Amino acid sequence: MGQLDGKVAVVTGGGRGLGRAYCEALAAEGAAVVAGDIRDMADTVSSVESAGGAIVGVSLDVADKESCEALAAAAQSAFGQVDILVNNAALYGDISGGRFDEISDDQWDRVMAVNVKGIWQCCRACVPAMREKGGGSIINIASLAATYGMPYAIDYATSKAAVIGLTRSLARELGRDRIRVNAVAPSAVLTEGTDEFMGEKRDHTLYVISQGQSLKGNLETGDMTGTIVYLASDASNFVTGQTIMVDGGTVML
Numbered sequence: 001m002g003q004l005d006g007k008v009a010v011v012t013g014g015g016r017g018l019g020r021a022y023c024e025a026l027a028a029e030g031a032a033v034v035a036g037d038i039r040d041m042a043d044t045v046s047s048v049e050s051a052g053g054a055i056v057g058v059s060l061d062v063a064d065k066e067s068c069e070a071l072a073a074a075a076q077s078a079f080g081q082v083d084i085l086v087n088n089a090a091l092y093g094d095i096s097g098g099r100f101d102e103i104s105d106d107q108w109d110r111v112m113a114v115n116v117k118g119i120w121q122c123c124r125a126c127v128p129a130m131r132e133k134g135g136g137s138i139i140n141i142a143s144l145a146a147t148y149g150m151p152y153a154i155d156y157a158t159s160k161a162a163v164i165g166l167t168r169s170l171a172r173e174l175g176r177d178r179i180r181v182n183a184v185a186p187s188a189v190l191t192e193g194t195d196e197f198m199g200e201k202r203d204h205t206l207y208v209i210s211q212g213q214s215l216k217g218n219l220e221t222g223d224m225t226g227t228i229v230y231l232a233s234d235a236s237n238f239v240t241g242q243t244i245m246v247d248g249g250t251v252m253l
Helices: 017-028 042-050 065-079 105-133 144-148 154-177 192-211 222-232
Strands: 008-012 032-037 055-059 084-087 136-141 179-186 243-246
Touching: 008 017, 008 065, 008 105, 017 032, 017 042, 017 084, 017 222, 032 042, 032 065, 042 055, 055 065, 065 105, 084 105, 084 222, 105 136, 105 154, 105 179, 136 154, 136 222, 144 154, 144 179, 144 243, 154 179, 179 222, 222 243
Parallel strands: 008 032, 008 084, 032 055, 084 136, 136 179, 179 243
Antiparallel strands: none
């Protein structure tokens, strides 16, 4: 018996990295998964199915309202319900860091459209099904960048701070529907996105980050999945509005 038997989880940004790890972990605990990404979903679908899990992969652009609605509709069509929503999709590896006054207007707007508005739109699309079911769990992926402060990536850090505010407001609004809303804020995780974002400074940056932690070392995808499964499961039935730091003890709230 898995912790999530009988539940249906929707995961955004499921095509690689953390999103793929979330899909695999949720399916391993018994959830049927509907995963969307602007990237190809074939590898994630193959990985989950080869392990005996149930998954549907769909094309998704969280910045597009109709695309988010299609994701929720796919979950209803395939499995008849939505119990869990993991809002993981974000612009990270696809953006350029730099001084705050050198970031382009276009990049700023794209980051906000995906990292903030995208979560809002996915929640709007999936919450009706959760209300119909009588409850659910929404898990928003924030970042250490929001709580610690991240220079030379102010657009990304600001977007992730907005995710925390959105999480708290939604938790208060949706509590009457027994829908829990929490955020998880990791440090830099060893993924393709981190490699792309940090570029040639990757090794030095990861070393500096690790030295600021109580637990030395860098996060891997498996270090995140336990927290996601916990928040998705009934073990966290009375936990809402929280931001859980998974950062080796860098920020202690």
